Amino acid sequence: MKYEFKPDAVLMLEDGTVFKGKAIGKIGTTGGEICFNTGMTGYQEIYTDPSYYGQVVVTTASHIGNYGVHAQESESAKPSIFGLVVNKFSDTYSRANATEGLQQYLTCHDLVGIEGVDARQIVRHIRDKGAMNCVISSETTNPEELKAYLEKVPDMKGLELSSSVCVSEPVFRGNAAAKYKVAVLDLGIKESILKQLLKRDVYCKIFPAKTDFSVIEEWGADAYFISNGPGDPAAMDYAVATVQKMLETDKPLFGICLGHQILARACDVKTYKMHNGHRGLNHPVKNLTAGTSEITSQNHGFAVDPESVKSAENLEVTHINLNDNTVEGIRVVGKNAFSVQYHPESAPGPHDSRYLFDQFISLINQ
Numbered sequence: 001m002k003y004e005f006k007p008d009a010v011l012m013l014e015d016g017t018v019f020k021g022k023a024i025g026k027i028g029t030t031g032g033e034i035c036f037n038t039g040m041t042g043y044q045e046i047y048t049d050p051s052y053y054g055q056v057v058v059t060t061a062s063h064i065g066n067y068g069v070h071a072q073e074s075e076s077a078k079p080s081i082f083g084l085v086v087n088k089f090s091d092t093y094s095r096a097n098a099t100e101g102l103q104q105y106l107t108c109h110d111l112v113g114i115e116g117v118d119a120r121q122i123v124r125h126i127r128d129k130g131a132m133n134c135v136i137s138s139e140t141t142n143p144e145e146l147k148a149y150l151e152k153v154p155d156m157k158g159l160e161l162s163s164s165v166c167v168s169e170p171v172f173r174g175n176a177a178a179k180y181k182v183a184v185l186d187l188g189i190k191e192s193i194l195k196q197l198l199k200r201d202v203y204c205k206i207f208p209a210k211t212d213f214s215v216i217e218e219w220g221a222d223a224y225f226i227s228n229g230p231g232d233p234a235a236m237d238y239a240v241a242t243v244q245k246m247l248e249t250d251k252p253l254f255g256i257c258l259g260h261q262i263l264a265r266a267c268d269v270k271t272y273k274m275h276n277g278h279r280g281l282n283h284p285v286k287n288l289t290a291g292t293s294e295i296t297s298q299n300h301g302f303a304v305d306p307e308s309v310k311s312a313e314n315l316e317v318t319h320i321n322l323n324d325n326t327v328e329g330i331r332v333v334g335k336n337a338f339s340v341q342y343h344p345e346s347a348p349g350p351h352d353s354r355y356l357f358d359q360f361i362s363l364i365n366q
């Protein structure tokens with residue numbers, strides 16, 4: 001629905017800072033960890049990426065909604081973000097093949113948001129102060145009520161969220177007669193990752209995050225894939241145990257983002273919560289094996305601890321971030337297992353890193 005008159009809305013950060021604007025989406029109150037994405041396109045893919053579950057997203061792109069929503073551009077069945085913060089929001093859209101407007105889409109999915117705030121000021125604030133929770137409301141501007149709501153928003157550190165967003169039963173994707181069979185551990189997988197696998201003649205069986213390894217093994221896959229997903233990898237001992245058992249089989253294994261963090265933990269390496277995450281489409285990464293660099297799409301708030309990687313004899317760092325030297329890729333020495341912190345499926349984002357899917361297939365061919 002389009003509001004004739006936009007109700008007031010307020011955004012309150014955990015440190016007490018308040019921003020006033022107008023309501024978008026559903027009239028209501030919401031809370032989560034506030035984070036920013038610096039991408040200039042791809043809002044629909046961002047809002048529907050399950051890795052954002054529990055988070056309120058601020059986009060630095062100053063116009064949001066102007067190209068509407070396209071039914072085939074979602075990364076999952078519904079938006080995963082818990083709220084959104086926008087500078088200029090467009091109720092109307094101009095794109096011939098858009099299927100609906102963003103306001104209609106957000107309202108239909110009960111999503112609460114705020115527009116008309118200085119998004120870049122908010123980004124600079126959280127960039128300096130670090131990750132924190134927030135509340136957005138178009139129901140109340142009473143500071144005491146807002147603070148009471150904020151107190152109930154859980155801290156992202158220590159949160160296990162994959163089991164809230166993964167499939168509830170095993171699901172098959174692709175053609176059963178395809179050349180390769182890959183068992184996918186679903187920690188909150190993006191649709192575009194599956195598309196990249198299917199395109200390479202892969203038949204996937206997607207298993208819920210907490211599936212026992214014996215059940216996964218029974219299917220007799222050629223290789224394993226560990227997906228992206230929301231939450232803190234340090235709170236996911238169950239997935240670490242599954243990946244350790246996968247490594248014992250010596251079958252090829254590829255992990256993306258949360259899957260990368262879990263592979264590192266399976267090799268006794270620690271993860272930590274970053275001051276601010278990496279979320280955007282232009283993060284420069286160096287491939288240390290090839291000596292080349294790539295521009296990558298990223299979305300993570302936790303990372304692999306560089307000191308603990310150095311002391312792990314069984315791990316080699318294959319990629320580093322050229323902005324801050326964070327660990328972007330690892331390989332398990334003596335195994336066909338590797339992972340990256342960034343998103344080679346890049347939806348949205350540049351396609352520089354899609355070679356990693358080919359690398360996975362060549363490991364299966366070997």
Ligand SMILES: NC(=O)CC[C@H](N)C(=O)O
Binds near residue numbers: 301
């Ligand atoms: N995109 C992802 O898989 C995110 C991984 C993890 N939840 C993090 O924030 O670091």
